[in-house]
Amino acid sequence: MRGSTGQESVALIYQIVGNLNYERVQYVVENKTRKVAKFSSLALARHYINEGAEARVEFLIPLSIREPPVDEKGNLHLQSFTQKIMEELETDGEEDVKIGVSPIPAIGNYRLGGKYYQFEATPQSIAATVFFHMLEDVNLIEDDQKKVKLILDVSTGHNAYIPPLFDAARAITVLDKILGGLKNYKLTQVKYAVAEPVSRDIKKDSYQIFLIDYNVKAFMSFPYNHTELDKAANIPAYIKLEPQEKKRVADLFGDREELKKLLRQALLAFNAVKYNAPLAILNKELIELDPKKATEVMRSLASLFKEILKPTISEGRVKVTEIDFRSLANLFISLTLYIFIARKVTTLNIPIHEKGVDIEKLLVFEDIYRLIDMQVNSLILESEILKIKGERPSDIKRNFFAHAGLSKDTIKEVEENGKKYVKYNQGKVNEIRAWLSQPYTEKTNNRPKTSRKIS
Template sequence: MKLIYQLGRLDTNMEQQKFKIGKDNEDYTEKAELSSLFLKKYFKEKNNDEVKVILLYPVSLPFNPNLIRDNSKLHEISKKKIEEIWEREDEYFNNPYNYFESYFPYCNEKDDFRIIHSLGSYSYGKKRDDAKKVQFDTTYGDIVLEIFLDMIKRYLKMNNSISEIYIDISSGHNIYISAMLEAFRHFATFTSLRHWVDKRKRPKFFITICDPILPGSENIYQVYIEEQRFNVFLESPIKRWEFEDIKSENFEDMKKMLFDKQTCELLVAVLERFLMTFSAIKNNIPLYLFDTYTIIDEPDEIQKLLDEIIEYLHVEIAKNYKNSPKLDKNKWIKIINTLGFYLGIIDVINHANILKYKKQKGVKKDDIKNIMKNIYNKFGLTNNIDILSVELDKLSPPDRRIAADILRSNFRNLLNRKNRDRIQRNFFAHCGLEENFVIVNEENGDIYVEYIDDLPELREMVGKMLLERI
């Protein structure tokens, strides 16, 4: 499916324009009110593609006195409704959807729409002497966030079936075009982080624009399409200090406003598990992924949490369109993209068929090598494969079996040393297979490795070290 976003217009001249795409004898020409609606016709006629046009309407559009002037070509019903909005301003801002759904020009042509907040102040009224002024109290960040949320909601609702997304920047104020483009970029990051097993599921992205439209002219306006490519690196959207901030009182007011206590605690726990899992993959600590005590969430649970967060934010932003909650745009986008990335990582882990090892046995050395090679190839971490192979080849069982109590005692003595930095350096230098942390056994000619068992402080230390290397 193709999805096209464009800012909706509300002008005194809403007549159809003639657009074309292509060159010479291969061009396609058709009339439409907007270039996005023209593109929908073009894609359907050319390839019989399924296409949906989503129009974004700034809530301030009706507050233009020129719309009801005698020379305005708007339909009389639309003019009357604009005057009703002016008379019942508060009612309109609580729910502007009724007007845009029923009385807006070309309301039947679009597939769906989204109202977005506006910035600035606007004077309106039938007469200049009786003009009123409306002042919008919102932020650019909230506008970016609400467009981003709309894209994410549609993408998830359609079960990742969107193959191409087009952002048409042919209409609208620069503020809203900039917000739409920024949301587009964040959304591209989300879809890239979400899909690693089958990267063909990542949609393609395009910018479209048409020649400048001159009022009253009979020109044919060329439409241009440019593909956009976004590079995504294997980096966590949320850094360690940002995670600590989410846990701290600095984020408490936001959490109280949006979530219940249980959801807040779940979000913090999930983000921590993501960070440790991500760090284990990036820093080449594979045994953490196989460890019996490591918790990696089920994808359905993460998807449910993601849906809840998106819905909470959507409801909060849409409570009133004269004001907005002034949310922390960057933080919420990072949280959403992190959950999308976690889903992508879980897909890779499940695809590689990582199984938790049995106590007192561990995981076979060759299984670690083969499974992690598959995982590292998915993420482009080919250097990790060679480094891990060297460390795995060093593993050998001791000449005689050492009692578990002695191993635990040796590790606790290690913890009591003051030079924790050196312990951490050795741990990462040996891919987490440092001799003080693991037990190596041999069975039927195969080498098995596991973390020392019944030692909670070992797992706690591993978790802390992983969080320090995000």
């Protein structure tokens, strides 16, 4: 089951399932919710429903759990696999919980249905498969109001599948934080859940499920420099394939130059924000801002890689193409950074006249700088605007940062033997310490008085 639930808030719970015959026990979630179930994720779903959210459980099922079904041509039939698992699942009467099954690549050798099967995949391919499931389930790249509590239930399943699940969730969380300006965008909560082990020999009245925050840090850093853009736009480089297959993949994706151009615009836009050149972002000859185009490219990439990750079967070998997930995640991070900047600049609605841009209107870029913890850029920008207007900046803290910590009123200069030596005035040290502790505050920001409303 894929796509938006249409609700404002949904608890999206992923559970890796190792078999379908877990013992039915009573689970307790945060000393509140009690639920008898075979799967701990169903107890979690009931907990979040009681908390007022809609709940959805997505079971991540390795292909090795059942004999792989094939169609009349001998191809692996994923739809039949999913349908069979859905029929076998016991959901313990949770009719108001949306249930889905997502097949994931398997690793190892198994005897299934009287035959031996060899499952070939890598942790990175598993992570990529789960990542694209999550990207669609969270509806991340679409600009809507959906809010999601993301829960990773790792109470069951083979250890080989747990790290890829966390890798996928980490990538999704980073993209979410970028779109939210280093804050949550659609993911209001990310946790992982672990239940007490259930022993068939030693019975308990109930089993605790522990919910733990999964904290992921995101930084505003572009993954590539200008010399790496050509390689980043080479889609076949992310995939381990024979040369003839790589050409087919390149043809499937289409124009590589289009992706390279988009990445180049993303790098320019990012550097214009990072290095405080707001006027450059508004110059269409320098930087093209097209968030819709970037969103379309991300959709195309997701569709292409989901197709590439479809398993194949031949003579008992079930194989999933090897993907370089870390590099692929960097590609999506780059496009997401571009989408974030393009959307934010568009919402600033700065008028561009034939004679240029009203210089004071550039101050609204503070809204972007604040979002991404680059408020010092605002101090420098304001200082430069005052100079252009012929006014002398009067805020000494702003001057300090605008002059790389070398403002005249904070340093003492000594020249000796043709060399210049500088040190801070002793009387300024405590003040400088306070500035470094809190570089930017509204109270000390002596901004020129101008309307923040753009018309």
